[in-house]
Amino acid sequence: MKGSVGSKRLGATWGTTWKRAKRFARAFAACALLTPLIACAGPLSTLEPAGPAARSIAALWWVMLAGATLLLGLVICLLALAFLRPAVARGVPPALWIVGGGLALPALVLTPLMVYALASGENLFQARAEGRTEVDVLARQWEWVFTYRSADGTVRRSNNVLHLTAGQPVLLRITSADVIHSFWVPRLAGKIDATPGHVTMLRLNADVPGRYRGVCAEFCGIAHRDMQMTVEAHGSEDETGRVIDGLPPAMPEDLVDAGGRP
């Protein structure tokens, strides 16, 4: 009966409310082997989120870590028992192993996870459309060019530094002038590719003013490692506006153009 008992307990864990799961996950992570080695903080750490998107994904991680550790523990305990105390489960009929362990257990774990993941993914996708301001991002070997359109029609650019206002979501329209790159500011949001011929969207939002580091995540040639950038989240819209007004005008080759089709 081992398998079915384990799955009931697990099902209960997954079914509990979000907060309890989170507290449980944190407590579990504290005991995990990994913890002594990790200080979760770091300039590129996904585990020190500074924006809503990154935060919801970090929470997802802690829940999944707890669930995965439990499942791994279950398998290891069963294997240990099979060698040390085989009598405890010798009478379990084969069908119960297959149906209980092979079908019911993963189904019970995966169903809530999948529903939660679809919902959280959908939130992130919906949010993409809601940027108050838009910035165009052009990736090219090996730099990032950000272009800002002001109300008076002038277009200004900054290289490798993106200016935005803390608490104000910005919609990025991203493409590449040469090979595929990937735009990633780990503390703010997940990554999205910059592909020549296509424009991709990403919403970026920083909770508090500060500097957040970003990198190119897709291998893009010899200087891939050096293709880094910084997001500067300013305290107010006025401040951001002033900084942008001081930027040089954009050149025609800095503008995003994706060749007819989106």
Added chain:
Amino acid sequence: MSEAVPIQDPIRLHKALDAVWRTPPGVGRLSAVNHTIVGRRFIVTAFVFFGIGGLLAMLIRAQLATPRGVFLGPEIYNQVFTMHGTVMMFLFAIPLIEGVTFYLLPKMLGARDMAFPRLSAYGYWCYLFGGAILIVGMVLGVAPNAGWFMYTPLTSRPFTPGINSDLWLIGVTFVEISALSAAVEIIVSVLKLRAPGMSLDKMPLFAWYMLVTAFMMLFGFPPLIVGSVLLEVERAFGLPFFDPNRGGDPILWQHLFWLFGHPEVYIIFLPAAGVVSTILPVFARREIIGYLAIVVSIVALAFLSFGLWVHHMFTVGIPHLALAFFSAASTAVAIPTAVQIFAWIGTLFAGRPQLRLPMLYILGFFFIFVTGGLTGVMVAIVPFNWQVHDTHFVVAHLHYVLVGGFVFPMLAATHYWLPHFTGRVPRVSLGVAAFWLIFVGFNLTFLIMHATGLLGMTRRIYTYDPANGWEWLNLVSSIGSFVMAIGLALFTVDVALQIRFGRRPGRNPWRAGTLEWATGTPPPSYNFASIPVVDTRSPLKQSTGLAVALAQGRGYLGFVRDGRLETLGVEVTSGQVEQVVRLPGPTYLPLVSAVATAVFFLAVLFQVYVVAVIGFVATIGTLLLWTRGHGDHADRGAMPIGHGKYVPSHGESGSSPSQWAMWIALFGDATAFGSLAFGSLYLAIVAPNWPPPQLAQWNLLLSGSAAAGLVLAAIAAGRSVSPTVLPHAAKRKRWLFVTAGAHSMALAALVGMAFGVPAPTEHAYGAAALVVLCYVALHVALGAVFALYGLWRSRRGFVSLVRSSDLMIGRAWHAFTAAIGVVTLLLLHAMSWTASP
């Protein structure tokens, strides 16, 4: 015809069989086609490449051990990580699977060889030569340097002008010939070459695993080969399939690559799981539980794995609904995997498990693979994937899956079957120490690498700043990797000691139930002196005297007839004996054909296309030579196989292995064509910079003649094998002439159409149209060759009403060619329609 009298004396029987089956010594070894020898060569060569790949991994870990490392520069580092992935995937994992399968499968199935021994030998040479091209490139410092998945446009001519990318495309495609030929051969061998009585439900699970894996290879590799050919054509001739400025799309490469790349993971995992399903019950000392559930779950896993490819592309910018399909399919694979894991655990509980060395590796497999599976579910979750994609988290995950799911079972397999290879078991074992070094080293390296990735370290960066908080993690990973390397070195020493100094335990040291332990150890060239009747899943458990009885010639075919190599063929599902399969002996032809193929690939690499054409023609020519001396000039009827039973030879059975091979190969071919058609439509619908500046004005006379020629060839070929025509040489000749003529007409029309394709280098529209036309034209040209070959065989007296195999094979080809030809013509007209503004 000599008399087929069973030889009862084991020594005389051994001498008689060995005389026809053995491979000559000295230079004659190059003519080996025997599955034991070819399998061993694959295995040894694959482990040599594993060593090379491992050394490259050591270089990577040495470079990353400390921040701002100056050991390797970025250029060398890029070559090193690209080659590490390429060597491990294409030159180690897949060939090792082929080797293990070639070696074990016939012995487990109760056959004397694989269905097409020369094809396995040819595959081996292709693998060796293709691998050598890549390694020589690396030694010369021009190895591929754009990552093992070769994303365009980084790998296109403007961004990688050197020979680096060409080496990858050509070397890997050359090696993949061996994977495709192995796929066909494994399928046919499992389906047709089994011991009498071994119905599908009595097959050892390993055979089920390999049957499913081989089908996956058959459908998985063609998209990669098509992608590689397209990219090489773009690089060499400027046809823009992946260039967004000219109507191509770099995302198309990702689809084609991962259409192969994701099934590839399961192609690597399933054989290893087959090894676990074979070894674990032996040490649990009982039969595996859930045989049916396991068969069902591996078939389900195989199909599901073809619905996952986009989960490598979650950050490309694909809409959420599509990502959700792939995310759901990716999490679904956890279920068939869990079924197998719990079947194994249940088997352990139900038996009396023993912790012998192979079992220790299997426990290591459980821990590592389950961990990898769990992180696999995590990366299948779309939002989480956005964070960890292209970071060291994914590096850690994939090593957990591949090392846990493949290397550990293979190390278990090495210890388990080494006594079979050598006839020796170890006196003193370093194996346990080696296991713990490998296990601890592996986890030290990769467990904390998950954290490195979560802290933001991306893949493929050659150095990093100390301020990121990754120093300790990387240093520990590097130390762990060296511990693991020491463990693997110790493992090698242990194996060498066992081969040299082990003691001889006699047959079946593990008391296993599968038939491979009924052969002598090391196995004789013919495997079984006579062929058993099987009516249980563990024949050796059922009857302990089986091995001796077989050696005494008390099974089927306990004799040598006409100095020929004979084994038995069965009906696919029931395992009823159906035919005597007569196999070829040692020959240099596979080597000759492989050299001709190497000439072709090298000529393409160095862009000497005249030589390439010569190499291609020589390859086809030498392949046709393989048929010389095979087949009968007269119907011989049923032949005795012992115990008063008579069955026809394979040529007269109406269901010969070569016919099956052609049908199965055409499935792979259809997949390649499908990939090409998918690519063309994908570009027409999705790629930027469409519509093209100029559309083709197809001449209806030309497309009409092409269609008429294709259909006529198929009909005429069908007539040539109809029962009213087949017995009459003159009628056969007439219809085969019509087939060849119709192909010539279709070929001329297709070439005419190709000239009407507008500016193929200026837009992907023309490029796609040209390539699809060439694909069909190649089939038509080969169709003409097949028809003429049929004529020649017919004239030489190899064809009769019952000996129709040669013509049946041709007919399948002609029908297939007609089908893809007609689809192509429709596709070309549809593309003009889709692309019109």
Added chain:
Amino acid sequence: MTSKQQGFLFMALGFGIWIAGFSLLYAVQATGCEFAWQQVRLLGSISSLHAALYGLFAAHMAGLLWLLAHCRRKLATTENGTSDAFLWRASACLTLAAIAALVWIGMALPLPSVCR
């Protein structure tokens, strides 16, 4: 393929329908987005793209249900313990699994982000 080999062939059929359905769902979604079918509304709020996807889902589900019934019929008429019975039982299990897999990916269908 003789009638003997049917059970073996049917082992591939259930998931064959699944993979066909899966590929078609993805292909129609991508093509529909390219031609902006999601903006063409049918019957109130359902876009023609969503309708096409639901239609595909239903068609493949119907195929699978028929297949399941067929496999079960065959299994009932096959002698127990034979290799044929094994193959038909495996086919039935695989069809059931394919139905579950289709429902599983069908969970994504109601998502509103069909084209972004």
